[in-house]
Amino acid sequence: MAGSKTVLFVEDDKPISEMYARALTRAGYKVDFAYNGDEALRILSTEQYDLILLDIMMPGKTGIEVLQSLRGPDGKGAAKTKIIILTNLAQKKASLEALKAQADGYIIKADIVPSQLVEVVGKLI
Amino acid sequence: MKHSQFKRRTFGLFFVVALLPSLVMAAAWYSASQLTADGMGIAVVIVLMVFGLSTAVIFSFIFASLLARPVRRIHQAALQLAGDKNNPANTSTKPQGELEETIYALKRASEHLEQKVSETSSEMALIEAERNKLRSVLNSMSDGVFALDDDGRIVLFNHAASVLTGRSVGAVAGQLAEKVLPFRRNGELVMTRWLASQLGTDNKRGSWKGLELYRADGTSLFVDVQAMVLKDDPNGIRALVTFHDLTSEHKLEEMKVDFVALAAHELRTPITEIRGYLDIMQHEPIGLRPVGRDLVERTVASVAQLSGLINNILGVSRIEHGEMNYQPELINWHDFLKEIEPQLVERARQSDRKLSFKVSTKLPLVMVDPIGMKEVMMNLINNAIDHTESGTGKIEVTSKLVDHEIETSVVDNGTGIPGEAVQHLFTKFFRYEGLKSTRGTGLGLYICKSIVEEHGGYIWVETKLGQGSNFTFRLPTKTKLAGQRPTSDTSNVTRGIHGWIKNSSLRRGR
Numbered sequence: 001m002a003g004s005k006t007v008l009f010v011e012d013d014k015p016i017s018e019m020y021a022r023a024l025t026r027a028g029y030k031v032d033f034a035y036n037g038d039e040a041l042r043i044l045s046t047e048q049y050d051l052i053l054l055d056i057m058m059p060g061k062t063g064i065e066v067l068q069s070l071r072g073p074d075g076k077g078a079a080k081t082k083i084i085i086l087t088n089l090a091q092k093k094a095s096l097e098a099l100k101a102q103a104d105g106y107i108i109k110a111d112i113v114p115s116q117l118v119e120v121v122g123k124l125i
Numbered sequence: 126m127k128h129s130q131f132k133r134r135t136f137g138l139f140f141v142v143a144l145l146p147s148l149v150m151a152a153a154w155y156s157a158s159q160l161t162a163d164g165m166g167i168a169v170v171i172v173l174m175v176f177g178l179s180t181a182v183i184f185s186f187i188f189a190s191l192l193a194r195p196v197r198r199i200h201q202a203a204l205q206l207a208g209d210k211n212n213p214a215n216t217s218t219k220p221q222g223e224l225e226e227t228i229y230a231l232k233r234a235s236e237h238l239e240q241k242v243s244e245t246s247s248e249m250a251l252i253e254a255e256r257n258k259l260r261s262v263l264n265s266m267s268d269g270v271f272a273l274d275d276d277g278r279i280v281l282f283n284h285a286a287s288v289l290t291g292r293s294v295g296a297v298a299g300q301l302a303e304k305v306l307p308f309r310r311n312g313e314l315v316m317t318r319w320l321a322s323q324l325g326t327d328n329k330r331g332s333w334k335g336l337e338l339y340r341a342d343g344t345s346l347f348v349d350v351q352a353m354v355l356k357d358d359p360n361g362i363r364a365l366v367t368f369h370d371l372t373s374e375h376k377l378e379e380m381k382v383d384f385v386a387l388a389a390h391e392l393r394t395p396i397t398e399i400r401g402y403l404d405i406m407q408h409e410p411i412g413l414r415p416v417g418r419d420l421v422e423r424t425v426a427s428v429a430q431l432s433g434l435i436n437n438i439l440g441v442s443r444i445e446h447g448e449m450n451y452q453p454e455l456i457n458w459h460d461f462l463k464e465i466e467p468q469l470v471e472r473a474r475q476s477d478r479k480l481s482f483k484v485s486t487k488l489p490l491v492m493v494d495p496i497g498m499k500e501v502m503m504n505l506i507n508n509a510i511d512h513t514e515s516g517t518g519k520i521e522v523t524s525k526l527v528d529h530e531i532e533t534s535v536v537d538n539g540t541g542i543p544g545e546a547v548q549h550l551f552t553k554f555f556r557y558e559g560l561k562s563t564r565g566t567g568l569g570l571y572i573c574k575s576i577v578e579e580h581g582g583y584i585w586v587e588t589k590l591g592q593g594s595n596f597t598f599r600l601p602t603k604t605k606l607a608g609q610r611p612t613s614d615t616s617n618v619t620r621g622i623h624g625w626i627k628n629s630s631l632r633r634g635r
């Protein structure tokens with residue numbers, strides 16, 4: 001079982017993150033929320049997570065910027081954290097940017113239902 | 126030889142003229158001999174008279190002949206001019222003698238000429254009128270028209286062509302069409318290339334939609350172009366090209382696609398939530414009774430259809446903006462179809478249609494984008510579901526190797542498609558109103574065609590009204606996309622229907 005695995009859900013659209021989090025929580029993960037990029041970075045400066053689910057289009061810092069600062073030289077100690085971009089941006093450009101910034105995955109929200117997300121997360125952590 | 130009246134008369138005249146002096150001389154001699162009472166007088170007079178007579182005859186004959194010859198020629202020529210040849214006897218008023226005949230013939234010849242001249246000038250007026258008519262038709266057309274000679278130089282250029290391209294006739298006449306009128310699609314001179322490939326053929330027609338043409342002022346037009354190749358044209362015209370300005374329609378179309386794409390994008394979030402919560406209802410033990418489960422299942426099917434439509438709208442927007450972003454990989458087509466089979470069978474089952482797969486196991490690897498290909502299969506299956514009856518609808522997917530290409534068919538036993546609709550099937554927003562079912566956006570087949578063609582393949586349909594349709598596409602085992610190397614970084618990721626996951630990120634020991 002997932003046991004004490006932890007997930008940080010970074011998403012400005014609350015109903016969406018709550019929906020996915022419901023399925024993740026039921027599967028045994030501990031889920032925390034951040035509603036914008038700056039908040040996510042603030043939380044991550046003190047907390048460690050096994051996985052971050054990261055939206056791209058958010059007010060303030062974009063998900064890609066958060067990813068770059070997490071994976072950058074001053075990596076905020078998130079090296080062991082898996083990061084998955086969870087977005088509705090289907091453009092190749094964004095996907096390649098995420099890959100370059102060392103995301104572990106790139107998932108289109110509209111194409112994945114909660115039970116499938118639980119399955120994918122289970123393969124990563 | 127015809128008896129010559131002119132010669133006879135001339136002879137008579139000369140004879141008289143030549144005889145008179147000899148008579149006068151003879152008379153003078155006679156008078157002189159009377160005065161001298163010389164007995165030799167009479168004899169000399171007789172000799173003189175005989176000499177004079179014979180000289181007169183000979184000279185008259187010679188002069189008459191000399192004069193008659195050219196007159197006879199004039200006479201003959203006049204007859205010929207008059208169109209009577211040697212037979213003036215045909216005419217009603219019979220002229221007497223050559224001269225009269227000649228005059229008469231000349232008169233008729235002049236009448237003839239007058240008639241000919243008036244006929245010719247009225248013909249010329251007719252030709253001129255026709256030419257003006259053609260010119261005004263050509264110049265009053267709203268479509269641009271131009272003609273090319275063997276070297277591809279412009280030899281005809283109508284008014285609309287001049288207005289549309291912003292170039293005067295003088296500026297383009299004799300110029301190479303590809304230089305002054307380059308019709309391009311994605312930068313390629315598609316029409317010129319086609320014309321060059323049709324060298325020596327006759328009556329071939331080509332047509333292109335939405336080509337770009339730069340005007341003299343640097344702005345661009347979107348045009349539909351039609352070209353016809355001619356062979357052995359007496360006027361040296363090798364190709365005739367017409368083009369129709371679609372710039373405003375094109376802009377409108379772009380706005381339509383952009384607007385619809387924006388709306389579709391906004392719809393994605395609530396639909397994601399609906400799908401998500403339905404999924405939670407199906408997976409959490411929330412105490413649903415069987416009837417509730419059935420209702421949820423039906424809702425799931427409808428939402429799946431709705432998100433399919435939205436994906437199509439966004440897909441068209443991506444196609445229109447050249448952002449198809451395919452990421453081809455070498456896949457086993459049999460395994461690919463087997464992988465998507467359960468989902469498609471389930472989709473058909475929810476709509477009460479029977480879907481079966483018959484896939485050859487002996488298929489070579491093919492370089493395709495699996496997400497794009499899944500979209501093609503989904504659209505073809507959805508299309509088949511929409512055009513078959515619930516309960517009796519049967520759909521069969523077959524795939525086999527034909528001529529080094531992988532051929533995949535989706536065959537249904539549905540309503541079939543009427544002939545007049547077939548040619549429009551693969552165009553954007555086309556829906557045949559005569560059919561009972563008019564579900565969908567009319568985008569599915571357009572997307573299928575775009576995706577298949579982007580992979581270097583082609584798609585077609587065979588259909589019989591009342592009996593069903595067979596949509597088939599072929600993928601070359603060496604595709605256009607195969608030439609592209611997959612983005613180096615993406616080679617170590619696993620791509621699924623909803624995105625990608627880095628292989629190295631997967632948990633070990635699973």
